[in-house]
Amino acid sequence: MTTTPIKSVDWEVFVAALVGVEVIVDAAQVAKLSQDYHTFSPILQRQLAGKVGDIVVRPATEAEVLQVAAVCAKYRVPVTVRGAGTGNYGQCVPLHGGVILDMSRMQRIPWIEAGIARLEAGVKLATLDKKARVSGWEIRMAPSTYRTATIGGFIAGGSGGIGSITYGQLRDRGNLLALKVVTIEDEPRVIELRGDDVQKVNHAWGVNGIIIELEIPLAPAYPWVEIIVTFDDFMTAARFGQALGNADGMVKKLITVFASPIPSYFTALRQYIPDKTHAAFLIVAESCLELLPGLIQEYNGKLTYQKSAQDVGKGVNLGEFTWNHTTLHTRSVDPSITYLQSLFPTDKSLQTVEHMFHHFGDEVMMHLEFIRVNGTVIPAALQLVRYTTEERLNEIMRYHEANGVFIANPHTYIIEDGGRKQMDPEQLKFKQMVDPYGLMNPGKIRALMTQ
């Protein structure tokens, strides 16, 4: 497998070979479609500045994807696959130019059955959700970007989100049923992976196959209620979140806990969150509604906002203040703030959370997202960091790790340096097979650099 793609391409000849496929060559548009949301990280902002593709190609069918793949293989052109470009680690930013393969026109949904959907990679999560709801189902988990993000991009670049409190993360067995990928070879093939084999491509950042179609399990579409509860004390808020997470009889989709002053960055919600209070943002099934006041009372919380299931779609959407939307809203007020991604150790008493909360004070503002990990509810966190220097940022991350907190570093564009630490050998093997010329998203895998 070659790791340094050939760079001298006659783009006119190249584009001519793509006859029938939509192509964008306008430099401003190409530059825009070479971006993603790595800008949340001051480190990545610097490292990826000026990285752009040469052209954007927008296939609409499997046949067109095969055509593009063949042409890219022939001319040894790097390929950066792109969904909606909402990824946070520069996964979509081409390090070596080439083709930006925009999958967002592939929007067919072949079928939705009881509990399973088959859909093309470019389908927006919100579109699937709307369609599935007609028959009583919805997506199991979604990033807070679900209005724009594509399912292909979520599987290839995301990890979990709203819904992970019940179903765990995308990597968990059962949350992805099948994948159809196109290879980049002289004669590109279509390969369908099913069952455990999906792990060969799951969360692989578009390095080993162009995902064109997927099968994912669905969740029942409960009538959901959105709720804000405020607390005078942060640890009480956190313990409330853990207790609700542990309450097996209560069906939930989101348990987010913010330390003050994070909620003060949410302009649209200020009326519901008094200054200096800490807040829990919840999405729970309507059937829990009568039971929630008892739990809130146990933790001295105050319910300040409630949007009923019938009003979903109206007014603010609470989910769009959670997960990395928290960082988005905060940065829109104070762009010097950046964030961490972490997973606290299994410990229902939340000692490590408490320690970090006090240890860093205002420099690292606590933002917990409770999720299920290996059968147990624990807090993930996307802490907001008042950024000073790269050294200090690294120091903060090392301190967390030294105290048993797992850090998925969001300030790197190298797969292994982020959440995963080591490239799955199966994924590398699969890459060798489907991308023999090493054209897919080159420069993102450490294991291939040291070869």
Next chain:
Amino acid sequence: MTTTPIKSVDWEVFVAALVGVEVIVDAAQVAKLSQDYHTFSPILQRQLAGKVGDIVVRPATEAEVLQVAAVCAKYRVPVTVRGAGTGNYGQCVPLHGGVILDMSRMQRIPWIEAGIARLEAGVKLATLDKKARVSGWEIRMAPSTYRTATIGGFIAGGSGGIGSITYGQLRDRGNLLALKVVTIEDEPRVIELRGDDVQKVNHAWGVNGIIIELEIPLAPAYPWVEIIVTFDDFMTAARFGQALGNADGMVKKLITVFASPIPSYFTALRQYIPDKTHAAFLIVAESCLELLPGLIQEYNGKLTYQKSAQDVGKGVNLGEFTWNHTTLHTRSVDPSITYLQSLFPTDKSLQTVEHMFHHFGDEVMMHLEFIRVNGTVIPAALQLVRYTTEERLNEIMRYHEANGVFIANPHTYIIEDGGRKQMDPEQLKFKQMVDPYGLMNPGKIRALMTQ
């Protein structure tokens, strides 16, 4: 509150006062309706032998229940409420004669909405399930007796069952939404308890109010598949069960693990479970089906039986070999066998299970039911015991407790000596209010004996 009810009743006068309500006086029938399944316990069998009611009353409406309650209060007659009489602790057996109040004619289902049902106490669980499925819902959890058991009896006398792997137990906040009870007073009242107040009556064995109507949350009716997996090694089977329980992306309704020779007692299933092998009985959503082989392989299991969702209702029903049906089937072959009810400590490595398995060998045959407790999947167990003496049975239970296993002793008809250890003061307070003459299921509460 009186605790010793008045015993001399002129039954002719009494029955006359019940004009319009169905009454059974035939001694054979009354004796039959004074029984439950306490016979699984040699201890209870002896203690409760010969205990029968005087008459059976079968109201069909709220008005009739109020009428019965008033008459019982007037004549100070003990009342033993009864659903289907499938309880295991003699909860339905009258210690002081009196009226057996059979609720099984109260079968209305006022409404089923998205995720919630309201129903009368005498509705059979299977009936509710069938009706809810029409709109895509089903009961969250059910005892293996769901074909005959009533919802009133399940709430008043049960704990959980098939479905508890996902939703925990009946006592967990959120699994019961509202209760309507009739008091036994000179002028009986109807009281509706909602939200956390339901705990005043939840699992109270019919000592503090006649439940006439309930509101319970429903679960989505996935297409379910029934599966048997066999293993050469018991602990590998147990670890497989734990791993499947921890797999957040796999939707399940049942994970039961049997040590050999338990499966050999299931005559109808012998062809699927080779001699000397251990078995896992599973009910999982169809959408997990492709992922299961990978997990089974990791644990060297062998899938020997699979019934697809379309075939549910045909052939054997796997659920009816689990929970206390395991004991039923085993006792039908060897009536000298009895059982335990226990909850292993939270420990995903299952060390205590392993210790007990080896410690007791064939005397205590391991039967695990994985359930969620406070947000974590742990094995409950209904171990089968080769009974010798009461002393040895107690010794076995004490040994478990000494090793951190929680025992809900099924060999006692005293509430506090079973699973609950102490009577909830709120339940006692509520009893004082709704049963001022102490007529309801007298003799089952230790706290009232020592008064």
